[in-house]
Amino acid sequence: MSADEIEELRDVVAEYTATNPLLVPVFEAFERDLAEARRREAAVRQARRLSAPALL
Known part of the structure; x- marks a missing residue:
């Protein structure tokens, strides 16, 4: 998901939660x-970077 897509989604979420506060916990989750997915992706990228020289 690109940064622009995430921002667009956050705008939609803000509209929904303004009209239905019961959705707030869902969107917080x-x-x-x-x-968490971003942290995992960053860890995988770092592991690949660190192991790439060993493969050469």
Whole structure:
């Protein structure tokens, strides 16, 4: 998901939560999951970078 797509999604979420506060926990969980996925992706990229020279 690109940064622009995430920002667009956050705008939509803000509109939904303004009209239905019961959705706030759902979207908070989404934000946590998204942050965790980004951390995992960064760890995988770093591991690949560190192991790439060993493969040569």
